[in-house]
Amino acid sequence: MSRRITPDEVQLDEAVFGPLTQSLRELIDVAIRSEAGGADALRAHELIKEATALLSARLDPKPFGVPSTGDGEYLPWGNVAMGLRNAIAPPLIIQRDDTDRFATDLVLGAAYEGPPGQVHGGMCALVLDHLLGATAHRPGAPAFTGTLTLRYVAPTPLGRLRAEAWIDREERGKTFAVGHMIDAQGVVTVQAEGVFIRPKVSA
């Protein structure tokens, strides 16, 4: 059950919680890379707890869910891949060109690391899962991931990256989407294929 969100709340999210979340992404990054001494780190910890207390004074008790504006628009602001209010999300901003290719340009820093200097393979999977899902999506006919296959063909360096996806074919209610991650030099690092299932609408 989606909770309703009012136009005022939408504006507050875009004007206030969006920028707050962007600052929180920086804080996550520096909490990893900081070489601060104990006193500064302890003080920073206190500030984090103070901010948490302020934001917790009024709190949705449920997992966030996807709020609806009530006019058919859904706002996935807690989404771990693209949420305006989710500091874990890079966030992905997906663009569609006139040939129906979908793409997202992103910069992944220290917070997304797996092997030294490289993006975690599971993070590449998250990005590609989300992008392929968006590619398979049709308004009013949501597609669910059936299977996702990832081939890791080269290391994915931290830094500037691009993911691309498109529909390969459709067969008997299944949509086959394919895509890849490419590094700043244009090298394909991960290839993905997803099979998406569109539940039949019952008559």
Next chain:
Amino acid sequence: MSRRITPDEVQLDEAVFGPLTQSLRELIDVAIRSEAGGADALRAHELIKEATALLSARLDPKPFGVPSTGDGEYLPWGNVAMGLRNAIAPPLIIQRDDTDRFATDLVLGAAYEGPPGQVHGGMCALVLDHLLGATAHRPGAPAFTGTLTLRYVAPTPLGRLRAEAWIDREERGKTFAVGHMIDAQGVVTVQAEGVFIRPKVSA
């Protein structure tokens, strides 16, 4: 190139940056679920920027990398899946039983959401990629993910979850690891198979 880390720095990380990061995980969660008004949210934003400035005063300019204690021990504290200092990481704590099955118990809240009330499929992929990789790992002979295949067989609800993995077979330098995600009721929601490649050590 791994940077060296001293015993004093290890202690600081465990005693100070670990708890700071845990508080940061709570802040990420409440930043999504908060229904605070504009004034409180703006004040919380200021506190976040203050904490960021304190931690940034001395900052490793590179992506974090995996520091080494210099005696062969590596500390993946920036790792996006298991890092002590990475607030994105749940973090995964992996246990191995005496039959060589690997498992991790975890609680995924609002910050890991995809569809309403459910864990993002890509987040399940990240957890399983990491766990299967740990299962395939041998000290001194690292394994790289070749392919990872995920079958989404049921929705994964937010909340308490368990992921398990084990080695299915080894063939000509390839290790086949399999595993799954199960929900609090014991239902398998995602099945995974990973093929891991162990580079030959040249003579």
